[in-house]
Amino acid sequence: MTNPVLSLENVNAGYGETQVLRNLSLEIGAGEVVSLVGRNGAGKTTTLRTILGIITPTSGTVAYRDEDISAIEATETVRRGIALVPEERRIFPELTVRENLELAALGGADSGNALSLEEVLGMFENLAERTENSGSSLSGGEQQMLAIARALVGGAELILLDEPTEGLAPFIVQDVMDIVRQLNDRGITVLLVEQNVHVGLELADRNYVINQGEIVYEGTSAELEADEDILEQYLGVTN
Known part of the structure; x- marks a missing residue:
C-alpha cells in the first residue's frame, strides 16, 4: 500500500498506568473495509x-491522509472526516x-x-418510517442503523464501527x-471491530488479529479463514 488513508505506527497507549496497546501498527487504504478482530480485552476498542x-x-504515530493526528482532540478528528460508531451506540434517546440526524449534521466534518x-x-428504510419516533423507542438494530446514519450526515469519510452486530438477532445482523x-x-472507508470473526471475514478486504494489544496477524479474509492455527489460538474458532 503506497499511500494509506489511515496508518498507525508503533502506537503505545492505555489508561493511566495501564498500557493496552503495544507497538501497534496497521494501515487502511482509501475505500477499504478492514476488520480488527480479537478476543474480549485484546485492545480493539482502545485502538x-x-x-x-x-x-x-504515549508513543508512536496515528496519521490520517498524511497528517499526524496523534495529539489532536476528538472534536478536531471528527472535523477531518473520521467518525466512531460506538458499541453502545450513544444516540439521544429522548x-x-x-432530530438525532439533524444534530449530527451540525457537528460533523468539514x-x-x-x-x-x-x-x-x-x-435506511426502517428509519424513514420512524422519523418522528424517539430514539428510545427503536429496536437495537434500528438504534445501530441510526448511529451509522448519524456518521453519514456528519460527512464521515472513515467510519470506525465498534462491534456493530453485538447483541443483534441473526436477521438484523444481515441488515x-x-x-x-x-x-x-x-x-467510504471502514475499520470494523468485531468479536464475531465470521462477520469480519465476510465483509473485510483485509483483517488484522489483535492479542494483548499487539497485532499478531494480517491477511486477506481467504488467508485468515485458511489459517486454522491463528483462528484457534487467538480467536477461539475451529473449522
Whole structure:
C-alpha cells in the first residue's frame, strides 16, 4: 500500500498506568473495509479510541491522509472526516430520529461529503418510517442503523464501527452487514471491530488479529479463514 488513508505506527497507549496497546501498527487504504478482530480485552476498542483522539498515545504515530493526528482532540478528528460508531451506540434517546440526524449534521466534518437527510433515510428504510419516533423507542438494530446514519450526515469519510452486530438477532445482523456493504459501495472507508470473526471475514478486504494489544496477524479474509492455527489460538474458532 503506497499511500494509506489511515496508518498507525508503533502506537503505545492505555489508561493511566495501564498500557493496552503495544507497538501497534496497521494501515487502511482509501475505500477499504478492514476488520480488527480479537478476543474480549485484546485492545480493539482502545485502538478505535486512540484513532479518534479520545486517548492520546504515549508513543508512536496515528496519521490520517498524511497528517499526524496523534495529539489532536476528538472534536478536531471528527472535523477531518473520521467518525466512531460506538458499541453502545450513544444516540439521544429522548430526541426523534430526525432530530438525532439533524444534530449530527451540525457537528460533523468539514469535508463537504455529508449526505443529506433524504439520502440517508433512503438507505435506511426502517428509519424513514420512524422519523418522528424517539430514539428510545427503536429496536437495537434500528438504534445501530441510526448511529451509522448519524456518521453519514456528519460527512464521515472513515467510519470506525465498534462491534456493530453485538447483541443483534441473526436477521438484523444481515441488515447491518448490508449497510456496511452500501457504505463501501459509496467509497467510504471502514475499520470494523468485531468479536464475531465470521462477520469480519465476510465483509473485510483485509483483517488484522489483535492479542494483548499487539497485532499478531494480517491477511486477506481467504488467508485468515485458511489459517486454522491463528483462528484457534487467538480467536477461539475451529473449522
